[in-house]
Amino acid sequence: MRRPSATPRRAAAASAAVLTLALTATACGGDAAPASGGELDGTTVTVAGVWTGSEQKNFTKVLDAFSEKTGAKTVFVPSGDNVSTFVGSKIEGGNAPDVVMVPQVGVLKQFAEQGWLLPLSEKTEQAADSGFAPVWKDYGTVGGTYYGLYFKAAHKSTVWYDPEAFTQAGVSEPTSFEELLTTGRTLADSGRPAFAIAGQDGWTLTDWFENIYLSQAGPEKYDRLARHEIPWTDASVVRALTTLGEVFGDEQLVAGGAQGALRTDFPGSVEQVFGPRPSAGMVYEGDFVGGVARDEFGRSPGEDALFFPFPAVDGGKAPVVSGGDAAVVLKEGRNADAGMKLLEFLATPEAAEVWAEAGGFLSPHKEVGLGAYADETARQTAESLVAAGDTVRFDMSDQAPAAFGGTKGAGEWKILQDFLRDPSDPAATAASLEAAAAKAYKD
């Protein structure tokens, strides 16, 4: 979820920075009116997070609900894209927020290792045990201690398509990877190349690979590869790359061919499917594609922008690659106790339902009623996310060191872009991935 707002056009980056400054200035005005008679009357909980715009607005609604319940005042401070720098400088300045919404596993781990975090309270832990699949607690645990409560999740295994293209070609939603390829070829026959691929943004390519790998090699291997316990030259990696090469190497399946895909950024790939002059039938990415299709191209997800789950590869289980924002409590926060109370509230389905109603939100909580979601698309993704239970895995490139999994023009991004240009030798690609990974993991 973080990526589309953080990575695309650098042109926007400068203005985004300015915007963040402006928002920081205004956000302090968004205090919730304290209700009288609560247990936390008179205390103020400060929450920092990367959210801006409508996400910030909707999260403030959740905070308001907390205020109403407890009487605490809440303040949301936008941190800008780089949470770890923001939090580090705030701690040094003696002005640490009480609660931080952390957008990446790696950052959570870094915070815990710096000794910045408080272990979560008994009550939160119990709520997590009963409300979430164990995997969500594992991703919030560092060195055996539970630090991070996953409040908001993203679903990165959705293939979006234009129903008109499917009707025109007379195809229906595929349920296996082979069917996906056949469907794609039929689409191409009908005059709409199958996939819009955003090759200019390396992260979309890593997501492609991760879905195939998770389904084909299984969650255990996925975890080991994410920790770099098995090398990238492993046979399972080569196999997944070969499967990926079947898509990348097929002129009919890639809109504009590899060269065209390498010139397409993420918003561009959504435009190729849902824009005014569509030139592709499907685009694979996370649940946020629906948001882009709605905001930029006036589609209504659930009607003229549909999705199906990324299908199972080679008889495996259909993959659910995910990510999310975890809430953590800082030791240095002035009202860390009240912050802990906020986390106990965030662990309840009640808190999640507040945002679910407002839209643009998925909760990994099992007890959040599907009826609470604002639209059909969110309902479906939430259902699939919860149903996947313990097989959900976090985005692998997010877990890797940034030099390997998160740097433009280097590491995995660059190597997969080269693979998109020429997918003929998966083994060589695996070898260069391993070389880059070894350097970045420093082992």
Added chain:
Amino acid sequence: MAHTHTRPAATARRGAAGANPRRRAQRRRRLLAVAFVLPALLLLGALVVYPVVFSVGRSLFDADGDRFVGAANYAEIFRDPATLTALRNSTVWVVVAPLLLTGIGLVLAVLTEKIRWATAFKLVLFLPMAVSFLAAGIIFRLAYEQDPDRGVLNAVVTGVHGSFEEPAPYPTARARTGQGVSGPVGGPYTTDRTHGAGEGALLGLVGVAPGALPADAGEASAAPAPGPGEVGGTVWLDFAPGGGGEQGRIDPGEKGLPGVRVEAVADGSAVATAVTGPDGSFRFPDLAEGSYTLRLPAANFAAPYQGVDWLGPALVTPAIIGAYLWVWTGFAMVLIGAGLAAIPRDALEAARMDGASEGQIFRKITVPLLAPVLTVVFVTLVINVMKVFDLVWIIAPGPVQEEAGVLATRMWLVSFGGGNDQGLGSALSVLLLLLVIPAMVVNVRRFRRSRG
């Protein structure tokens, strides 16, 4: 030493206060000088000398900064392919950009001297200097965009190209495989067997979007029968809207493809050509009896001209240098123009009197007299080009970032932009410093000489 020195001085002071005023004044002046220089020295030390020394030291340690690795980081510079690319690109930049800029600046300065609206012209050329590299980068990123609807350069290129060449009728089409017609992607497609007179050959194509069909395309007739003794057939879109339909057969609702060129081939060479009609049918009326292979030449399917891939791996560095020229031409021109104004007119006049041509005057008099200014401009630009960063960072798209990289971007990338190896980054910065020093020395020398 200090001990032996102070005592006589002290006695001297006691013995003859004011007896040696000159020496005292000299000392005070020296102290005063130190007091005045000290702030500057401190600043210079803190902001320049200390960081340089620190970087040199840091470059000898590994990424975490706690293990001494000697020259390993420097060896890594010449081993890592991405860094080598950066080194090569930096060399290209340093050789090409200052030379081109000085050359263009010189030509423009000489020309603007002779036109009437010189000031206005210079002003316009100087304007880009007021634009930040960030903004200039965004402008050129757009200008270099491959899609002619967005990139102005390719709009011009494809526009010019399009006026010379007719676009192919069906760029996205290809033969339905396994239905009697085959060929490489993009054509030509040939029938697998030969066709004799009287039978209608079926050449099914797919991959044409319904919106891309010509307006006059009619439904393909189910049984295309050429006249007796004629070879003929139908080229049609073998895909019924909504799917369904049998492959390789003309189903109801499937459209013919008008305007496709078909060749009849005998013994490997085309003997006749026909063009399909609105229902996709074609015939060869005056063909000798016999059977022929039918071929759809590749010209039917030629992809539309894409323009120049400015930001592809091959052209990205020249493209960025182009953007740099746009920004800096004004600077070179104005500086050289100022030098030009200072040239003694009588030398030029004398040459003109002696019958020298304008070209000779330019080569033999103007350029030699301008040489000091040209050198200053050139050396300044060399130093400036060494540190080019923002333009490369903004213009080069992600996939070619590495191909476009220069030392400065590489240095940033390995130390902060994900690599987190400040040892290697420091080594790169030291290398950059070593490369800039010769240019600095030249500049300082010139400066001294011009003062002396």
